[in-house]
Each structure stands twice: as structure tokens, then as C-alpha cells.
Amino acid sequence: MSYKPQRIDTSPGSMVQKPIFVRPEILLHSNIPKPLHSVNPRTIKGKDWWNEKRKKAYAANNFCCWACGVHKSKDKFHNHLEAHEYYDIDYEKGEMRLKEIVALCHTCHNYIHSGRLSMILLKGEVSEDDFEYIMAYGRDIIDKNKLTLPLLPEKIAEWSQWHLILDGEKHFSPFKSYHEWVEHYQTQEEE
Numbered sequence: 748m749s750y751k752p753q754r755i756d757t758s759p760g761s762m763v764q765k766p767i768f769v770r771p772e773i774l775l776h777s778n779i780p781k782p783l784h785s786v787n788p789r790t791i792k793g794k795d796w797w798n799e800k801r802k803k804a805y806a807a808n809n810f811c812c813w814a815c816g817v818h819k820s821k822d823k824f825h826n827h828l829e830a831h832e833y834y835d836i837d838y839e840k841g842e843m844r845l846k847e848i849v850a851l852c853h854t855c856h857n858y859i860h861s862g863r864l865s866m867i868l869l870k871g872e873v874s875e876d877d878f879e880y881i882m883a884y885g886r887d888i889i890d891k892n893k894l895t896l897p898l899l900p901e902k903i904a905e906w907s908q909w910h911l912i913l914d915g916e917k918h919f920s921p922f923k924s925y926h927e928w929v930e931h932y933q934t935q936e937e938e
């Protein structure tokens with residue numbers, strides 16, 4: 748019998764750790780209002796800022812998804828977490844404020860961005876099976892935790908009113924209208 752030494756991976760997060768907390772209510776995050784697509788702190792504040800914030804978020808919960816608790820190595824799609832900008836959104840005022848950066852598995856992250864997911868489904872960039880899997884996964888967690896989706900107010904801000912507040916400054920939409928938004932996203936190649 749021969750003895751084979753095993754290489755032990757001691758890099759952070761290499762062992763399957765348990766989450767410190769689970770916050771399923773993160774899945775109730777609304778889709779980003781269309782006027783503020785592409786207006787986000789990671790673009791405004793730049794790569795260094797974003798890298799620091801997202802790495803902190805990954806480590807903060809032992810490399811587990813903040814919404815469902817799955818360890819990054821156990822997600823169906825890939826074995827790293829994704830960072831998400833979590834906002835407070837005031838629909839009547841048309842105001843969005845960054846609350847925190849959270850770390851999510853690919854499945855939960857795509858569930859939150861279901862508007863975008865539906866768009867790429869139409870373009871054939873995600874399979875129907877994956878789409879269904881993601882939507883059912885999110886709904887299931889919401890049901891199990893007896894959470895209810897917040898209702899949108901009847902009166903929603905005009906396109907031109909929408910802004911992101913970051914460090915006390917207002918950032919408005921780069922698109923003057925829904926029409927401009929459609930043109931931009933129809934002609935754009937994938938990010």
C-alpha cells in the first residue's frame with residue numbers, strides 16, 4: 748500500500764462553512780427602476796471602492812449567500828458569490844439610496860434582478876430551465892419564510908425625477924425618456 752500525501756487547500760473560504768446569518772427578506776428587493784439602470788455606486792465610485800466593498804461582503808457571512816445561506820461552493824451555477832447594491836427605494840419621490848452591499852449566490856442575485864433575467868430570456872441568453880429554476884428558488888424561499896412582496900404606491904415619480912443619492916449628491920438618469928432607454932438597451936452588446 749502506498750501513501751499519497753493530500754494537498755490541503757487552506758485558502759480562505761475553501762472549507763464549506765456555515766452562514767452566520769440568513770436574511771431571506773433581501774429577496775424582496777425590487778427591480779431597479781428603469782431610469783436608474785446604469786446609475787450605480789460601483790460605477791460612480793470606481794473599481795477599488797467596489798472591490799473592497801464586495802470582498803468584505805463575501806467574507807462577512809463565511810462566504811455564504813446572505814439571502815439563502817448556501818455556501819459559494821454549493822450554488823448550482825458557479826462557485827463564487829456576487830455582490831449586490833441593496834437600496835432603499837422611494838417610488839413616490841423617485842429616490843434611491845444605497846443601504847449596503849450584500850453578497851448573494853448567482854441564483855438569488857438573478858432572482859432579485861428578475862426584470863433583467865426576463866430580458867435575457869427573450870434574447871435566448873438564459874435557458875427556460877434555468878429561468879424557471881431561479882424563479883422557483885426565490886419564490887420558494889419567500890413562501891417558506893412567509894414574506895410578502897411590498898406593494899408599489901399608486902403614484903410613481905416621473906422619469907426625469909428619478910435619482911440616486913450618494914454621499915449627499917444626486918445622480919440622475921443618463922436617458923431622457925423610456926424611449927431613449929429602449930434604444931440604448933436594444934442596440935447595446937452584452938455588458
Ligand SMILES: [Zn+2]
Binds near residue numbers: 812816854855
Ligand atoms: Zn442564495
Ligand SMILES: [Zn+2]
Binds near residue numbers: 830831832856860
Ligand atoms: Zn445586483
